[in-house]
Amino acid sequence: MGYTEESCSLAQFRALLNNRDGGAGLCHATGLEQNVPLYEAPALRAKLADNTRGPEIMAEFADVLLDGAGVFVIKQAFADPAVIDQATMVFNQIIEAERTSQGGQDHFARAGANHRIWNALEKLCVKAPDIFARYYGNDMIALAAEAWLGPAYQITSQINVVRPGGEAQQPHCDYHLGFLTAAEAARYPAHVHTLSPALTLQAGIAHCAMPVASGPTKILPFSQTYGAGYLAWRRADFRDYFEAHCVQVAMDKGDALFFNPSLFHAAGANTTATVERMANLLQISSAFGRAMERVDRRRMCQLLYPVLLTARQSGELTAGEISNAIAACAEGYAFPLSLDETPPAGGLAPKSQQVLMAEALAENQSPDAYCRTLA
Structure with missing residues (x-):
């Protein structure tokens, strides 16, 4: 049987959340704030220098997201704050350009005090591919993404600016089922409600210091363990419970x-x-x-490849950073495709955009030669 909005039980929800310890069983977290595990990126990077430690760190991340608090923070995820500042400058330019032509509106908050840049991933790559390469070369984003989703994940990005006086969002669950009406979500069987969260990882990168008064994300640890959550969040009693028990963690840039x-x-x-x-x-x-967003990854690949080729030849970016940037830009999955036009050759599937870009860089192909492989 499936879930219904009417059958959601606040008593059961409360029982799942009460007296839980967000730090239980964690070996790599360096702190716990209001039941939210905190990790220090420098400590994680030191452990990752031993190539055998990555899988155990990723397994811990996955356990936190699935059965633990459902949320964690990586402090100092960006080792060089200058990369954040450079990206912020580009995003502000995009905001100014879009302000006069369109209004960026939030799904779950009133328009006006907030500003959104939709498809910020592609817009950053188009406007400043060199900054894109350094920004998305980040190892902590790649580590968390692969921990929850495995390889060949696809990043999309939206910039959210909340100015002084900006109102809070309504509590909610997110994409996929979170973007359906209650009636639509109820049509999906219970096992799909279990599957949906495994298809997406949500993240927020702080582009400034975020004291609690500035409104960092309000979260309810362990609430993801309630199976009917995609229907329950719409109910007034669950929203009231959220507002009474949610927590916020201050963040640094x-x-x-x-x-x-x-x-x-x-x-x-x-x-x-x-x-x-x-x-x-x-x-x-x-x-x-x-x-959720349609991204022109072919266009992004054409713009990013020359930057990565130069960075590889000069040593400006490490092999790991280049690999992470490719993962953020190029399509990692070969399907869907026309098997008449592109039959598998020597394997079960043709090469993905990510594989083609990595091979082209390894062979020092010219940008023109690489672009021909995308045709």
Whole structure:
């Protein structure tokens, strides 16, 4: 049987969340704030220098997202804050250009005080591919994404700016089932409600210091463990419970928040007089799911390849950073395709955009030669 909005039980929900310890069984977290595990990127990077430690760190991340708090923070995820500042400058230019032509509106908050850049991933790559390469070469984003989704994940991005006085969002669960009406979501069987969160990882990158008063994400740890959550979040009694028990974690510039999309969450109100809160909201999709935004990855590949080729030849970016940037840009999954036009050769599937770009870089192909492989 499936779930219904009427059958959701606040008593059962409360029982799942009460007396839970977000730090239980964690070996790599360096702290716990209001039941939210905190990780320090420098400590993680030191462990990752031992190539055998990556799988155990990723397994811990997955356990937190699935059965634990449902959310964690990586402090100092960006080792170089200058990369954040450079991207912020580009995003501000895009905001100014879009302000006069369109209004960026939030799904779950009133328009006006907030500004959204939709498809910020592609827009950053088009406007500043060199900054894109350094920004998405980030190892912590790649580590968390692969921990939850496996390889060949697909990143999409939206910039959210909440100015002083900006109101909070309504609590909600997110894409996929979170973007359906209650009636539509109820049509999907219970096992699909269990599957949906495994197709997406939500993340937020702090582009400025975010004290609690500025409204960092309000979250309800462990709420993702309630199976009917995609229907329950719409009910007034569940929303009231959320507002009474949610927590917020202050973030510094360059910190990253990762959470299960079925976790009850909402952007907070910005009650400061001066802080313009900017976050890069990442929606990272499994290779086996459909991303929410349509991204022209072929165009991005054409623009990013010359930058990565130069960076590889000069040593400006490490092999790992180049691999992470490719993963953020290129399509990692070969399907769907026409098997008449592109039959598999020597394997079960043709080469993906990610494989083609990595091979072209390894062979030092010219940008023109590489672009011909995308035709």
